[in-house]
Amino acid sequence: MKRALITGITGQDGSYLAEHLLSLNYRVFGLVRRSSTDGLERIFHILKNIELVEGDLLDQHSLVRALEKAKPDEIYNLAAQSFVPASFSQPIYTGEVTALGVTRMLEAIKSVCPKVKFYQASSSEMFGRVRESPQSEKTPFYPRSPYGVAKLYGHWITINYREAYNLFAVSGILFNHESPRRGQEFVTRKISLAVVRIKLGKQKKLVLGNLDARRDWGFAGDYVKAMHLMLQQNSPEDYVIGTGESHSVRDFVTNAFTVVGIKDWQRYVKTSKEFLRPSEVQRLIADPGRARKILGWKPETSFKELVKMMVETDLEREK
Amino acid sequence: MKTALIVGIAGQDGSYLAELLLQKGYHVFGLLREKERLENIEHLKKKIKLIYGDLRDKKSLEKAVLKVKPSELYNLAAISFIPASWKNPTLICDVNALGVSRLLEIIRDRSPKTKFFQASSAQMFGKPKECPQSEKTNFSPLNPYASSKLFAHFLVQSFREKYGVFSCSAIFYNHESERRPPEFVTRKITQGAVKIKLGLEKKLELGNLESRRDWGYAPDYVRAAWLMMQQNKPDDFVIATGKLHSVKDVCKIAFTTLGLNYKNYVVVKKEFIRKEEPVKLLGSVVKAKKILNWKPRISFEEMIKKMALYDLEVLKK
Numbered sequence: 001m002k003r004a005l006i007t008g009i010t011g012q013d014g015s016y017l018a019e020h021l022l023s024l025n026y027r028v029f030g031l032v033r034r035s036s037t038d039g040l041e042r043i044f045h046i047l048k049n050i051e052l053v054e055g056d057l058l059d060q061h062s063l064v065r066a067l068e069k070a071k072p073d074e075i076y077n078l079a080a081q082s083f084v085p086a087s088f089s090q091p092i093y094t095g096e097v098t099a100l101g102v103t104r105m106l107e108a109i110k111s112v113c114p115k116v117k118f119y120q121a122s123s124s125e126m127f128g129r130v131r132e133s134p135q136s137e138k139t140p141f142y143p144r145s146p147y148g149v150a151k152l153y154g155h156w157i158t159i160n161y162r163e164a165y166n167l168f169a170v171s172g173i174l175f176n177h178e179s180p181r182r183g184q185e186f187v188t189r190k191i192s193l194a195v196v197r198i199k200l201g202k203q204k205k206l207v208l209g210n211l212d213a214r215r216d217w218g219f220a221g222d223y224v225k226a227m228h229l230m231l232q233q234n235s236p237e238d239y240v241i242g243t244g245e246s247h248s249v250r251d252f253v254t255n256a257f258t259v260v261g262i263k264d265w266q267r268y269v270k271t272s273k274e275f276l277r278p279s280e281v282q283r284l285i286a287d288p289g290r291a292r293k294i295l296g297w298k299p300e301t302s303f304k305e306l307v308k309m310m311v312e313t314d315l316e317r318e319k
Numbered sequence: 320m321k322t323a324l325i326v327g328i329a330g331q332d333g334s335y336l337a338e339l340l341l342q343k344g345y346h347v348f349g350l351l352r353e354k355e356r357l358e359n360i361e362h363l364k365k366k367i368k369l370i371y372g373d374l375r376d377k378k379s380l381e382k383a384v385l386k387v388k389p390s391e392l393y394n395l396a397a398i399s400f401i402p403a404s405w406k407n408p409t410l411i412c413d414v415n416a417l418g419v420s421r422l423l424e425i426i427r428d429r430s431p432k433t434k435f436f437q438a439s440s441a442q443m444f445g446k447p448k449e450c451p452q453s454e455k456t457n458f459s460p461l462n463p464y465a466s467s468k469l470f471a472h473f474l475v476q477s478f479r480e481k482y483g484v485f486s487c488s489a490i491f492y493n494h495e496s497e498r499r500p501p502e503f504v505t506r507k508i509t510q511g512a513v514k515i516k517l518g519l520e521k522k523l524e525l526g527n528l529e530s531r532r533d534w535g536y537a538p539d540y541v542r543a544a545w546l547m548m549q550q551n552k553p554d555d556f557v558i559a560t561g562k563l564h565s566v567k568d569v570c571k572i573a574f575t576t577l578g579l580n581y582k583n584y585v586v587v588k589k590e591f592i593r594k595e596e597p598v599k600l601l602g603s604v605v606k607a608k609k610i611l612n613w614k615p616r617i618s619f620e621e622m623i624k625k626m627a628l629y630d631l632e633v634l635k636k
Contacts, residue, residue, distance in 0.1 A: 164462070
């Protein structure tokens, strides 16, 4: 039985990945930080099937102990301070967790289990001010937020360790991926939740930033399968994972209102400068050709299905 | 009178920059850690003011900035010896990258008029896809030092674009001098050659003699740093000589200056050959020439000679 350790198991991706690995008969360990609020709602339904290990990316020694305990064949590093606006107000904390945390984990791997296969969650935010469109594994990086910068460091340090110590370490450059488990501070979930609450008369307005901002949005449940596939290859390589389609915030909004049967959505939506990003990333759209060819991976959920899934789940929750 | 704060003042670049700024009439403050060696700034002690602090300690940085209220802040402090970066990768990131984040946050929140200079490194290019490299060349760092420097480089851009902080980075290629620490190959060679000349040693052990670098003279490079801070707009520049020389060239010049033939003394040792040796790091200084009107004043040969003769002076005593 293969053993996997997931950091960030209580997050959106971690919870989907845990489900996926359980379905493949893995023994699943999750690294969790001690906290006065447990934050286990995303993995509540699988708590009996997984094993939680205490540890923190800020604490080198805790990682060593977690690896000794879990004895993993595969490690998925999905933990990060991942909210871009917060990275502007807390750049150092973001750097400590999202960047230095990767180095700490790689150091722990080097000393405890150098044969392990390591997955690092890189991000399309590393492309930032994009140099070409769509973006592939060969596109140069130009991050525009402390989050993107920290992720880029994590990306390079993973490659540094792979090349210098021959570790099986890969980075998946994942474009935006959403789900009903997305945190409410992210725009897709903010929209799905607000649309439902407007439908139910619990909320009057939805205030957004730039309606024309475009992203390549996929379903997180599809993306975690790509992570797993990357670690089943013969050689460690990096892959871009995305849908290859871009949609605007406006598209997301109109689709979401359509699901609840509201046509005159403009009545409810306002824009505010408060939500505009100081330095907006542009034309983020993936070229997932390589993942399709080598991993045989492609997204199974369409944009419309994704919006519908998110709105319907929130409708259930809010009723 | 302008006021400057130099972080890393006791190092090679910091001490030369302090001299330059004093010449230009600046009020110069320097930040350094306790127990740092002061030999590079001994001769300036009466003209500069020293403050103790550490890039890992935000409070100490904040105190220094609030006390000095610098019009210009130069960050030249870093853990810069590459082999060490594999031994202590987290420390290197904490100092070289998060240290910059700390300084930028302090400037943004407490001293927004302060101009910020960051010393980036050509090591960020790692395995470059083009030669020579310019400000537009893509990065691919090969070691924790280079990755931490790239982290800082993009933070400088982020804060400039988001908050309008006057922050700029120079992508410095290797720059040497009489003050270069002896673990760096140029100084190792000039010191080694002098020790052989004086009969203190018999051999000099080196790594790959064919390894080629773009080596400039540190005082030229700090002048570029100062020029960048005098521009109307903050921008990033490659600072280099645009010429490649080999380790063998350094040996030839250093030994010849002392009247010796390097072939009789230099031994190649495998353990000194670097992991992931970067290939052909060569800077294109078109932009710096055009916009800053900067070019190096001291040639490679002059520099190595200066270093060898200086080492001869010092070691004779």
